[in-house]
Amino acid sequence: MTSIIAAIAYLVLAPLVGGLISGIDRKITARMQGRVGPPILQPFYDVAKLFEKEDVTVTPSQNTFILSYLVFMALTGALFFAGEDLLLVIFAFTLAHVFIVLGAYAAFSPYSYIGAERELISLMAYEPMIILTAVGFYLVTGSFYVGDIAASQAPAILYLPGVFVGFLTILTIKLRKSPFDISTSHHAHQELVKGLTTEFSGATLGKIEIAHWYETVVLLGIVYLFFGFNPLLALVAIAVTYVLEIFIDNTFSRMKWQTTLKSGWGAAAILGFLNLVVLYYFYLGV
Amino acid sequence: MNELIFLIVFPTIIAFILLLLSNNRMRHAIVACSALVISAASIYLLATSYARGAVYYTVPFEPTSLVMFAIEMGIALLLLWLGIRFKQYIAIILVLIQSALMLFYEFTMGMGMEPVRNLFFDQFSIIMAMIIGIIGSLIAVYAVSYMQTYHDHHPEVRDRRRFFFFVTFIFLAAMFGLVFSNNLVWVFFFWEITTLASFLLIGYAESEEATKNAFLALKMNLLGGIAFAAAIIYLASADPAGGLLELDALIASGQAVALVPAVLISFAGLTKAAQMPFSGWLVGAMVAPTPVSALLHSSTMVKAGVYIIVRFAPVLAGSLAGASIGFVGAVTFLVASGIAISQSNAKKVLAYSTIANLGLIVACAGVGTYKLIWAAIFLIIFHAIAKSLLFLCVGTVEHRTGSRDIEDMDGLIVRMPRLAVMMFVGIAGMFLAPFGMLISKWAAIEGFIDAPFGLLFITILAFGSAMTVFFWAKWMGKIIAVTPYGENVEGTVSREKWAVLSILTALTVLAALFFPLISSGLVEPYLLGVFGETARLAQDNVIIMVLMISLLLILPLSFPFYAKEEKRMPAYMGGRPVTADLRFAGSAGIERTMTTRNYYFTEYFGEGKLLRYANPICILLILLAGAIAAGAVL
Known part of the structure; x- marks a missing residue:
């Protein structure tokens, strides 16, 4: 029962939290760049305005793909907060991502096509590390269930420091922050135009924004799991993590896709794998 | 009898x-x-x-x-x-x-x-x-x-x-x-x-x-x-x-x-x-x-x-020889998935994907715990259905369009809509939740985690799956891209072919829906008979999978609604004037056509490049298994 309430709470509150985080993100980014920045609530105004706009598309199937993207992103988070199997959450997450990529392909536009291809590279880059993260939680807590992992008193972060740093790397890829913002960007005046999202507008673009808010909350939820033994510490960790992401975003410029792939896979193969090997053979005594 | x-x-x-x-x-x-x-x-x-x-x-x-x-x-x-x-x-x-x-x-x-x-x-x-x-x-x-x-x-x-x-x-x-x-x-x-x-x-x-x-x-x-x-x-x-x-x-x-x-x-x-x-x-x-x-x-x-x-x-199970055979499968899975990225010939992509999935089955069987055999048998079932569907789809496309190259499948959804949907389902069946192959991969991860050398197998599996997602999704993107040109050429496909393709498409979805029945009716009793223990997917996960399939069946219903209402605009082409079939005036007045191409990364994932490492590794592993067996004789 509590798990259903948690899932519903996520579905209702996550867009608010995610939007707020996005607003804070923009504010801090602006301050780092010596600007005043928009009000914290600006993302909500933006999305509200998007929903007011006339719906214009290249091809209608795009909208079906984006609706599926939003639905499955929300489902992913609902499963996560309901305490379900973390691997299933990851698979649903991948499914949601494939939908936005397909939406971009459907338009048959040069810019969204290249964005879609590059988004797939990011997907390929972060996938191994996210699976190893789940495996790490299993080794520490003995369960793949998010509910059990969150309730565990084992200090996961102490067992999984390498996995945590690896996860931060792919978090940057996942949030499409520089230097890994290879598939799309916030500003539509670069070589990609807007890449992945070039051909979306109006309510459909609004749905992509909301899905991104849902996504941010799930990803920060995974950060929470590393510190689940102490909820207060966990919240601090989430805040520090996110500020760090913003800092990275503003320090680096976009790099080639090779960097994304090498970083994601390197994180998994070196940080993730070695951490798990040490854990597996030395601590758990298998 | x-x-x-x-x-x-x-x-x-x-x-x-x-x-x-x-x-x-x-x-x-x-x-x-x-x-x-x-x-x-x-x-x-x-x-x-x-x-x-x-x-x-x-x-x-x-x-x-x-x-x-x-x-x-x-x-x-x-x-x-x-x-x-x-x-x-x-x-x-x-x-x-x-x-x-x-x-x-x-x-x-x-x-x-x-x-x-x-x-x-x-x-x-x-x-x-x-x-x-x-x-x-x-x-x-x-x-x-x-x-x-x-x-x-x-x-x-x-x-x-x-x-x-x-x-x-x-x-x-x-x-x-x-x-x-x-x-x-x-x-x-x-x-x-x-x-x-x-x-x-x-x-x-x-x-x-x-x-x-x-x-x-x-x-x-x-x-x-x-x-x-x-x-x-x-x-x-x-x-x-x-x-x-x-x-x-x-x-x-x-x-x-x-x-x-x-x-x-x-x-x-x-x-x-x-x-x-x-x-x-x-x-x-x-x-x-x-x-x-x-x-x-x-x-x-x-x-x-x-x-x-x-x-x-x-x-x-439990022998070093078995583990080496399992590693032959794991290396094959990893490398074949990588090579599949670099191929644009659809039949070759399918071939490498088969080799990869067989590798995964061999990896499961070589390690041989009951959980992994559960995964292996389901890999056999789901792979058989989805792969036969995909080959027959490619064969049909080749006869109608004259090419089996994925690069020529632009806008297949416009030229052969029914077939493209079937191919789409087949590809989804190969790598996406909540379809079959993914269920098996999931079971494989959970199986390897408490098996010998499990961590190494899981890491290989994680990398291999990531590449799998890449090469399937880019193919999917190619066929669903809605080109503003192209006409329907599906008319001449024979009734027999449609019947076979439709049955296989339905089986791909039904197998994902009814796999718990296959599990409890056939696979679990088999495992109990052989190992005395059995694996199964937890009840709530099964419910979630069914929920996801239902959502996937419902969501396309939004398409007619969108098709009716939207205002259409051509794709953004950098502000240049473009004809309906996407020709535009390039520099120096030369007319060019907009084309899209997928990434293949041959310089990283090329066939020769990867096989050069994989073949010797697998030969060594096989020799190792052989040496252990020979040691047992002597």
Whole structure:
């Protein structure tokens, strides 16, 4: 029962939290760049305005793909907060991502096509590390269930420091922050135009924004799991993590896709794998 | 017992009828009817026998074995003749070695042997029989219509359709024989028939390339055959009464006795399942007409290879030899998934994806815990359905558009909408939640986690899956891109083809919906029988999967709603004036057309580049397994 309430709470509150985080993100980014920045609530105004706009598309199937993207992103988070199997959450997450990529392909536009291809590279880059993260939680807590992992008193972060740093790397890829913002960007005046999202507008673009808010909350939820033994510490960790992401975003410029792939896979193969090997053979005594 | 014999004998009879029959309409009718009969018989077997567990039948060993021996020698002579004709000397040597082994066995050991329980079935055999009976015969039905178009398009190929369908049905009969035989000598006989059948089908076009690739397949599989024959001789000398030649007795006899033959037969399985370094033959096999590829990849041939390794999993489990065989599979999975990224030929992508998935099955079977065998059996089932669908889709596209290159599949959704949707479902079935292959991969992760070397296997699996997502999703993107040009060319696809494709599409979805039933009805009882323990997916996860499938079925309903309301605009082309078919004035006034191309990364994932590392690694692993087995003998 509590798990259903948690899932519903996520579905209702996550867009608010995610939007707020996005607003804070923009504010801090602006301050780092010596600007005043928009009000914290600006993302909500933006999305509200998007929903007011006339719906214009290249091809209608795009909208079906984006609706599926939003639905499955929300489902992913609902499963996560309901305490379900973390691997299933990851698979649903991948499914949601494939939908936005397909939406971009459907338009048959040069810019969204290249964005879609590059988004797939990011997907390929972060996938191994996210699976190893789940495996790490299993080794520490003995369960793949998010509910059990969150309730565990084992200090996961102490067992999984390498996995945590690896996860931060792919978090940057996942949030499409520089230097890994290879598939799309916030500003539509670069070589990609807007890449992945070039051909979306109006309510459909609004749905992509909301899905991104849902996504941010799930990803920060995974950060929470590393510190689940102490909820207060966990919240601090989430805040520090996110500020760090913003800092990275503003320090680096976009790099080639090779960097994304090498970083994601390197994180998994070196940080993730070695951490798990040490854990597996030395601590758990298998 | 009669249904088992029927499933072996009936396709054989049909094969001979088809060999004699040159009338095309009659062929259509006979293939369709016998496909129906074979599917019905395998479903009958399922319905009447699934609850009976493992059942063994006493069938006299002689004179059947003598007939089989005579046929084997006949085949050897045929292969020798073909080898001399095409100057394939290595093949000749391999045939001679294998025949010498079998002659030695037959005259020094075979005479005194009386294995009794020669035929059997259990839940795993039933699953295999369903795959062979339903998917195999569907492919045969499709092939009738396909081969007609094939010969229209390829006037240079001699029309040997009688021979083609003869071999196809012999192939099916041999597969049934293989999964129902409890006597290893018989398994070996059917094993060799499948080798011969695939050799003949790959060489169907009689071009230089086809002949070369057919002989490549032959040579690699003969190598496996020699190992198989060696295993038989080993067992016959270990127990002159022939009791160990019974599969169930052998597997129950424990590692001390069974490890050596298990490694030898698993080696044969590796060659047949096209694991590295033997992957070349399956890639080369794509020169054959597409239904042959569909057959080889989904319901026959390669599945025989993994079938036998999964059978021997209880022996391999926990041994270092088993782990090395498992690593051959894991490396193959990883590297083949990578190579698939670099291929734009659709049949080649499918071939490497098959090799990869077989690798995963071998990895599961080599490690051999009950959880991993659960995953392996489901990989066999789901892969058979989705892969046959995809091959037949590619074959249809090739006949309509003249290309099997993924780069030419732009806007397939516009040109062949129904077919594109089916292909889309097939691809989704290969890698996306909540479809079959993903369920199995998930089970594999959960299985490897408490198995020896589990962490290494999981890491390989994680990287391999990531690459899998990449190459499938970019193909999906190609076919669903809605081009503003292109007209519908679907009209001329025959009714038979549509029927087969629709059934396979439906099966892809239904298998994902009803896999809990397959699990509780067949796979779990099998595992309980063999391991005394069983795996299953947790109840709430099953519910979530069903929920996800329902969502996937509902969401497309939003499409008509969007199609009605939206205002349409052309795609953004940098603000240049563009014609309807996406031509624009480039620099210096030259007219250009907007085209899109996928990433292939040949410089990182090229075939030669990756095989250069993977083949030696796999050879070393196989040698390691062999050395451990040899150490056990000495």
